[in-house]
Amino acid sequence: xxxxxxxxxxxxxxxxxxxxxxxxxxxxxxxxxxxxxxxxxxxxxxxxxxxxxxxxxxxxxxxxxxxxxxxxxxxxxxxxxxxxxxxxxxxxxxxxxxxxxxxxxxxxxxxxx
Numbered sequence: 001x002x003x004x005x006x007x008x009x010x011x012x013x014x015x016x017x018x019x020x021x022x023x024x025x026x027x028x029x030x031x032x033x034x035x036x037x038x039x040x041x042x043x044x045x046x047x048x049x050x051x052x053x054x055x056x057x058x059x060x061x062x063x064x065x066x067x068x069x070x071x072x073x074x075x076x077x078x079x080x081x082x083x084x085x086x087x088x089x090x091x092x093x094x095x096x097x098x099x100x101x102x103x104x105x106x107x108x109x110x111x112x113x
Contacts, residue, residue, distance in 0.1 A: 019048030019056050026062030035070035038062050 022045035030038030045059035094105075095112035103110045 017049055017054045017056060018052050019045035019059055022048070023056045023059030023062055027058050027065060028062075030062045030066035030069060033069075033073075035066045035073070039066035039070070042066060 022041050026038045026042035026045055028038075029035075029041065039062070042059045042062035045056055046063070049056035049059065091110070094110055098105070098110060098112055100112050103112065
């Protein structure tokens, strides 16, 4: 009578997904504002995972989040610059009309050179 060995309570080691750690780093960097670095690392991690036929959700998320947040950052910066230019134009026009000195118009104080 042959006795089978008792079942082992140890799990077999799982093969790590190449690029998984880099994918996580990519996602974190994309979220904290280092969008370009996060996107680059995400693409590198995707390539490493693809080479062995594995998926890498963290890397894909890092690339997507990086592009979306970079686009939003560019829109916010663009609108801020446009608003600043428009305000500067308004201010110089008001000073041109008022002349040099300090003026109070409608509760706003203008200091014109």
